[in-house]
Amino acid sequence: MLKIHNLKVKVKGEEILKGVSLEIPRGETHILLGPNGSGKTTLLKAIMGMGSMHTTGSILLDGEEISGLSIDERARRGVGLALQRSPAIPELTLDSLLQMIGNKFGSDGMEEKIDSLNCRYLLGRGVNENFSGGEMKRSEVLQLLVQEPKVVLVDEPESGVDLENIVVIGEALKRLLKPSVKEKKRAALIITHTGHILNYLNADKGYVLLHGRIICSGNPRDIFEAINRHGFEGCMECEKCN
Amino acid sequence: MLAEKARKALAKKAAYGSDLLLPHGVSTVEERSIDSLENLDKRLKEASLLSGFNSDESGRAGSYFQKNNAVIYQKVQEAYRGQVEIMSIEEALAKYSWLKEYYWRNVPVDMDKYTAQVELWGRGGYFIRILPGARVKQPIQSCLLMDEAGECQRVHNIILAEEGSQAQVITGCTTSPSVKEGYHLGVSEFYVKKGAHLTFTMVHNWADDFHVRPRTGIMVEEDGTFINNYILLKPLRSIQSYPRAVLQGARSRARFNTIVYGRHESEIDLGSLIELNGRGTRGEAISRSLGRERAKVMMRGRLKARSNDAQAHLECRGMLLSEEAEINAVPELWVEGAPQANLTHEAAVGPVNEEAVEYLMSRGLSRDEAVSAIIQGFMQVGIQGLPDVLNNMLADILSFDSGS
Numbered sequence: 001m002l003k004i005h006n007l008k009v010k011v012k013g014e015e016i017l018k019g020v021s022l023e024i025p026r027g028e029t030h031i032l033l034g035p036n037g038s039g040k041t042t043l044l045k046a047i048m049g050m051g052s053m054h055t056t057g058s059i060l061l062d063g064e065e066i067s068g069l070s071i072d073e074r075a076r077r078g079v080g081l082a083l084q085r086s087p088a089i090p091e092l093t094l095d096s097l098l099q100m101i102g103n104k105f106g107s108d109g110m111e112e113k114i115d116s117l118n119c120r121y122l123l124g125r126g127v128n129e130n131f132s133g134g135e136m137k138r139s140e141v142l143q144l145l146v147q148e149p150k151v152v153l154v155d156e157p158e159s160g161v162d163l164e165n166i167v168v169i170g171e172a173l174k175r176l177l178k179p180s181v182k183e184k185k186r187a188a189l190i191i192t193h194t195g196h197i198l199n200y201l202n203a204d205k206g207y208v209l210l211h212g213r214i215i216c217s218g219n220p221r222d223i224f225e226a227i228n229r230h231g232f233e234g235c236m237e238c239e240k241c242n
Numbered sequence: 243m244l245a246e247k248a249r250k251a252l253a254k255k256a257a258y259g260s261d262l263l264l265p266h267g268v269s270t271v272e273e274r275s276i277d278s279l280e281n282l283d284k285r286l287k288e289a290s291l292l293s294g295f296n297s298d299e300s301g302r303a304g305s306y307f308q309k310n311n312a313v314i315y316q317k318v319q320e321a322y323r324g325q326v327e328i329m330s331i332e333e334a335l336a337k338y339s340w341l342k343e344y345y346w347r348n349v350p351v352d353m354d355k356y357t358a359q360v361e362l363w364g365r366g367g368y369f370i371r372i373l374p375g376a377r378v379k380q381p382i383q384s385c386l387l388m389d390e391a392g393e394c395q396r397v398h399n400i401i402l403a404e405e406g407s408q409a410q411v412i413t414g415c416t417t418s419p420s421v422k423e424g425y426h427l428g429v430s431e432f433y434v435k436k437g438a439h440l441t442f443t444m445v446h447n448w449a450d451d452f453h454v455r456p457r458t459g460i461m462v463e464e465d466g467t468f469i470n471n472y473i474l475l476k477p478l479r480s481i482q483s484y485p486r487a488v489l490q491g492a493r494s495r496a497r498f499n500t501i502v503y504g505r506h507e508s509e510i511d512l513g514s515l516i517e518l519n520g521r522g523t524r525g526e527a528i529s530r531s532l533g534r535e536r537a538k539v540m541m542r543g544r545l546k547a548r549s550n551d552a553q554a555h556l557e558c559r560g561m562l563l564s565e566e567a568e569i570n571a572v573p574e575l576w577v578e579g580a581p582q583a584n585l586t587h588e589a590a591v592g593p594v595n596e597e598a599v600e601y602l603m604s605r606g607l608s609r610d611e612a613v614s615a616i617i618q619g620f621m622q623v624g625i626q627g628l629p630d631v632l633n634n635m636l637a638d639i640l641s642f643d644s645g646s
Binding site for chain 2 (some may be wrong): 048049050051052070072073075076080081083086087088089090091092093096097100101105126128147
């Protein structure tokens with residue numbers, strides 16, 4: 001469903017991604033691991049088309065090149081991103097934003113989705129305005145639930161979130177990624193540091209991104225366990241990488 | 243005496259804004275009054291509607307309509323007779339000898355050349371009196387319309403909100419579609435008596451070559467409340483105004499909500515001054531401005547406290563939508579002999595947050611939709627009770643179109 005080939009990204013002249021290639025088939029969830037500054041967030045933003053960056057390489061969605069498209073066109077084609085740190089928009093209430101997203105993508109089950117992420121009390125507030133870490137993540141995932149993208153990109157769903165909220169977010173992502181209707185099966189790429197989210201999702205594949213390159217891929221739980229034991233530096237010494 | 247002072251001030255420049263070379267003398271354009279607003283020319287009906295004036299008068303307590311320098315219609319609805327009086331200023335001065343005590347009391351006749359012109363050559367302007375204790379639930383509306391190119395409309399308005407009364411007045415200042423140039427000088431004096439509540443909403447809807455110089459003074463007595471809403475959304479050549487509200491009575495309050503969309507070559511210099519003289523007075527002045535194309539916007543605000551337990555807040559925020567537009571915010575806090583007074587302000591001018599725009603685009607909104615959503619929210623300052631036509635117009639005008 002999503003195929004990235006030799007993606008290179010420069011930000012302010014500095015090459016952040018140095019030729020990333022990966023493929024996520026429909027119905028699969030892949031996990032992206034890597035230390036701070038390795039380029040994980042840049043990769044997700046590049047797929048979405050966000051940020052001031054210069055990109056080369058190819059991003060195919062269902063076989064169609066989307067790398068030249070605007071952000072909104074990519075969203076309409078089915079790419080959805082939940083950011084780790086979203087900008088506050090005090091001028092726009094969450095309620096108004098959800099209505100706008102609903103107008104674009106459909107409002108079916110809106111009320112139930114709002115309640116499932118415990119966001120009702122946030123509706124009258126400006127988007128992300130003075131939201132706690134948990135509130136921000138719940139709001140982000142709620143927007144994805146309404147957007148129902150084909151490709152779900154999530155940047156660190158657990159960061160800054162307490163255990164109670166991780167349960168809510170994890171269950172919501174599980175629901176988003178396991179729709180009962182086969183045609184609606186999505187592809188997902190999720191960045192995680194802690195791995196807590198793996199308790200809720202059946203991740204099919206994991207990648208380690210280091211210094212702008214994917215240096216390892218395989219069973220996500222095995223990779224995560226190895227990183228926990230040896231750290232990312234251990235990845236460099238891993239036989240698979242050498 | 244007034245005429246003498248005015249004549250001496252005819253060349254006096256205003257403290258702010260570009261200096262205008264104005265035509266002298268009374269306009270010779272004649273107008274006929276009408277019995278019913280149904281007889282108002284269709285194009286004038288449409289023009290006045292865009293400034294909030296409802297020509298079918300539904301949902302209105304009363305109406306006043308001035309075309310150029312002539313009052314062509316004035317009426318109080320049956321249900322409000324005995325609660326509201328509406329007439330031209332000339333008629334009111336002839337009817338009430340006591341009105342002279344209010345005439346030029348809140349605005350000095352020799353403030354500048356513009357007040358002087360209104361005194362010497364002014365015609366019309368409304369006198370609206372809300373009688374003691376009257377609770378006027380429906381808005382009173384007025385329209386000051388220009389239908390003659392190059393003319394100078396000079397009006398003197400007075401509103402008296404008598405003790406314990408409550409009312410909302412909506413004034414639309416506008417032009418007929420064919421008139422693109424002219425001058426509008428408007429002196430407005432408002433008196434909010436003890437315990438009265440007056441909400442005044444002014445909508446300016448001029449054309450590209452109009453110069454506008456309103457001069458407004460408000461006096462608020464004990465426990466009185468004055469709320470001023472000002473809306474400028476269409477381009478004009480220049481406007482300069484700095485209304486002054488004096489909170490003289492204890493526990494009196496004033497709030498100014500100002501929303502301005504500076505477009506084309508508009509030169510906009512607007513402010514509000516709240517003087518907190520009485521005990522326990524409260525003031526708030528909130529302004530939002532957008533600058534687009536080559537518009538120049540100056541947003542002033544001054545709070546002046548002379549009472550120890552006065553509290554007031556001033557907020558000027560501007561958003562730039564083009565590289566050539568200018569917005570300057572000048573908030574001022576003055577405390578005079580009241581060391582315990584509490585005055586605060588915040589001011590911010592900047593572009594639309596690009597990160598926020600991209601964020602909204604990632605939710606499927608086009609760039610224009612994203613910018614529109616942000617600027618429409620930015621311009622929300624809690625103005626209550628706007629007619630639907632104005633709310634719709636506001637949303638329509640603030641729908642950002644990068645191509646237009």
